[in-house]
Amino acid sequence: MSSKILVLPGDGIGVEVADQAIRVIDKLNELGLDATYEKELVGGASYDANGEPLTSEVLEKAKQSDAILLGAVGGSKWDDVERSKRPEAGLLGLRKELELFANLRPALVFEALASASTLKDEVVSNLDIMIVRELTGGVYFGQPRGIEDTSDGKKAVDTQVYYDYEIDRIARVAFDLARKRNNKVTSVEKANVMETGVLWRQVVKDTHQDFSDVQLENMLADNCAMQLVRNPKQFDVIVTDNLFGDLLSDCAAMLTGSLGMLPSASLGAENNGKRHGLFEPVHGSAPDIAGQDKANPIATILSLSMMLKYNLNQSELSDKVESAVQKVLSEGFRTGDIYTSENQTLVSCSKMGDLIIERI
Numbered sequence: 001m002s003s004k005i006l007v008l009p010g011d012g013i014g015v016e017v018a019d020q021a022i023r024v025i026d027k028l029n030e031l032g033l034d035a036t037y038e039k040e041l042v043g044g045a046s047y048d049a050n051g052e053p054l055t056s057e058v059l060e061k062a063k064q065s066d067a068i069l070l071g072a073v074g075g076s077k078w079d080d081v082e083r084s085k086r087p088e089a090g091l092l093g094l095r096k097e098l099e100l101f102a103n104l105r106p107a108l109v110f111e112a113l114a115s116a117s118t119l120k121d122e123v124v125s126n127l128d129i130m131i132v133r134e135l136t137g138g139v140y141f142g143q144p145r146g147i148e149d150t151s152d153g154k155k156a157v158d159t160q161v162y163y164d165y166e167i168d169r170i171a172r173v174a175f176d177l178a179r180k181r182n183n184k185v186t187s188v189e190k191a192n193v194m195e196t197g198v199l200w201r202q203v204v205k206d207t208h209q210d211f212s213d214v215q216l217e218n219m220l221a222d223n224c225a226m227q228l229v230r231n232p233k234q235f236d237v238i239v240t241d242n243l244f245g246d247l248l249s250d251c252a253a254m255l256t257g258s259l260g261m262l263p264s265a266s267l268g269a270e271n272n273g274k275r276h277g278l279f280e281p282v283h284g285s286a287p288d289i290a291g292q293d294k295a296n297p298i299a300t301i302l303s304l305s306m307m308l309k310y311n312l313n314q315s316e317l318s319d320k321v322e323s324a325v326q327k328v329l330s331e332g333f334r335t336g337d338i339y340t341s342e343n344q345t346l347v348s349c350s351k352m353g354d355l356i357i358e359r360i
């Protein structure tokens, strides 16, 4: 049966990079993918057309699809729109309604781009790690929260809360992924000073009993930040909570050098062998270069590659896409954001799409 992909280009360069990913889907269909796709509005584009950043019709289509590919949302045009109707609310609405609790952010350094990192080549060359961040719980959502006046002055409260089921399900995602990679999970918390850290470590240990073939290590979050910069290649899969994951995934991302290269996936719970998945580049709508055919489409094409691997069960096609990207880079083709020397060939967004498709 053919897979149904919902494409939500969004705003700014989201439209340009999503177009290139769609062309890759067309190419993969010639190679046996068997996927159909439909384009819909989200974010500012949806607000302009419908007065809402995410309509109930599009949400329903998202629920019915096998996977969603998103470009980016946002732009200063919508700065004065009320918070609940801003472009970002469309994205948050999708994550919430589809219960996308697991955020996967790979930090992958292509050999040809190792010099774009601020770290030494030998530290990052061929780096391939995956950060699995819990996305729907923890201190960003815990109650009580707020700022109140007290007799001692103003008091601000945030609350870190985790239930055991939330830790168990994210740990399962991490162990599962490790089995498809290098079989090692590093679970990161601060069990030395936080109760949620103590529960986190205990639950991950219990869940590990179902994955005893996977190597498990525990690491304190502050040490993990240091190790990511000192020797990132020691890691395979890192699993951590919402707050630590926010920080550590940005830190790991910078090991790779450019925002235009970073894919991501957000996954929901497994149901009858299927799970919701939203695949999107880490970058935003880049208003400064929007509409100029200058954006790097690789983050979005690599997000499509994650979709092939994690939601559509097409690992071979996913590998083909990644090899094509690797080849284009090693032949010296670069969009403006990763162009670093005159020996390289500067290309547009659509030309980068052409070059990758030719090599798939």
Ligand code: NAD
Pocket (backbone or CB within 6 Å): 013, 017, 071, 072, 073, 074, 075, 076, 088, 091, 259, 260, 261, 280, 281, 282, 283, 284, 285, 286, 287, 288, 289, 294, 295, 296, 297, 299, 335, 337
């Ligand atoms: P941004 O990621 O859009 O851009 C930051 C810088 O990186 C810009 O100079 C941009 O030109 C460059 N850049 C980003 N992606 C690129 C690509 N693929 N190729 C080449 N260069 C690229 O971040 P920002 O400027 O802080 O935000 C712009 C808008 O995007 C804001 O409205 C913000 O809210 C929104 N945003 C959306 C998402 C999302 O949709 N997931 C994420 C971050 C920001």
